[in-house]
Amino acid sequence: MSDAHDDSGFVARRFVVAEFATPSGLLDGTTRVREAGYKELDTHTPIPLHGLEKALGLGRPKIPAIVLGGAIAGAVIAYAMIYFCNVIDFPINVAGRPIHAPPANIPITFELAVLLAGTSSFFGFFTLAKLPQPYHPVFESEAFTRAAIDGYFLSVEIPAGSDAEKALADVRAAGAASAELVTESER
């Protein structure tokens, strides 16, 4: 399993995919592998585990800020739209009622704020996660089909040029029940 070079310049990424027997074992193992100096770590679990962020050493989630931005944008766009239509572009005086009537603008402002906040939450997540992504090297592992069902996996990307066997041994030493090397295939 050496670096697979070919004419196109494609360099296959190599991963250690390891299965842990229990969720807590996975969390401990992840922490240990991370502390051993590996940077490109990821866990693959059927459910979100408490303490995952800490084990992976992740920072604050970005979604809340994106959603807040969406909500503010939605509210501003909605109010500006109504103001433009009713006050600037086509003011109509109906029985002396105010042209600019803030209470009547609340529902649409609120709805559009929710709409943009919700869509930015959804599309923000898929953008951050870089999904849809039909192929990922971890899918090369036969055992990996259990990751969405009942398996608790850790994947470690082996830095280019470093020893795969050492990485495998390090992951095994962190408590993995089984571990294997997978290599990205060229499409």
Place this chain on the structure above:
Amino acid sequence: MAAPNPAVVTPDPLEPFPLLEGKHTDRTINDSLLDHVWRGAGKGWWALFGCALSALGLLVIAISWTLYKGIGVWGNNIPVGWAFGIINFVWWIGIGHAGTLISAILLLFQQKWRTSINRFAEAMTLFAVICALLFPLLHTGRPWFAAYWLMPYPSVQRIWPQFKSPLTWDVFAVSTYFTISLLFWYLGLVPDLAALRDSSKSKTKRLVYGIFAMGWRGSGRHWAEYKWSYLLLAGLSTPLVLSVHTIVSFDFAVSVLPGWHTTIFPPYFVAGAVFSGFAMVMTWMLPAREFLGLKHVVTMKHLENMAKVMLVTGMMVTYGYVMEHFIAWYSGSPYEYSEFFRVRQHGPMSLIYWLMIFCNCVVPQLFWSKRARTNLLVLWFASILINVGMWCERFTIVITSLHRDFIPSKWENYSPTWVDFSLFIGTIGLFSTLFLLFLKFVPAVAVTEIKELRHELAHDPTEPVGETH
């Protein structure tokens, strides 16, 4: 007490029904909840699907006829300008609200029992909102021309929608509601679709579910953002669901018509919506848990809790009725008084009024009794009666107020035509068709969340669960 026999355990009245019955691992939960997707459709499914498709055919005929002839083929005419179109719209939207309540509000309140029914109820929301949207669209007569007064787009006529009208608010509210419900439902479904992909036996199924799963690999980095994305969508849905039915009630409440012009409408509409929505979840859940093998996740506790919610919201609706009548009398307005105490109770539509009172105020009182709450037949028939009652409520509000207003010379009776009935039955067909397809192709219960629940319960000694991992 005689020699205790461990096989026959008398239920302890203080011990709650379990949320998950039996011993489970992630794998058994996965297999039992996905089983109904892999199993071929049975005769019962095909029979129901046939009925649903026939009703859907009726919808196609009714819509085609409406579009061909114009909405003159409906029974509504001045003074009853709103009739089946708006009754069914409000009824369907209300049914949808239980889905959002279960999935969003109960999530925020950390009610663990929601997990077993949320996916089911969310799907119901989507399909109910589709049915609801059809009615106002068709009521515009020529929907392809209606765009310019529904949505603000710069048309050559240079005019804009009336932003001070609740009907325009409705357009924004309902379309936002549909979009957010769809995104929330799909986001929750992605890990389950990955589970479907990875447990599929055939290559085609693996490919199809794989496309919808979008390459989900349960990544911890994804979960960290996913949890927030899901939670925030729930948080957004909560005020959304309240605002949608509030705005729907504004369609009536901001007018001056006796019977509509009341400030109690928004909360009373929201309570009614949740009431009818839970009834609809119950109507579908009872057969579904029986035939899809979901009894271990939708336990008696879930059914009892749903019955309790129906009891509470039924009482809120009853309070709404009482207050409407009280204010009609207390206001001193002869029109209001006449509307509530003469027209509704003794007028030509009084049968529907009394049916509403019976179904919405009397029937839910059954649920004070634990025996009624745990009897499947009682639950099922009561839930159907509540749906009927809520439809009667919308009929009473819309029709009776319109057909007798201030001047007797404007009074006119109303009778629906075959097109009205066909559209209504047709949307039930559309809803049932979509729902049956959902039950066939997508797990009816949120598999991932049930697995999560099992792990949570394993740490909570008060809840009986199976072995831990």
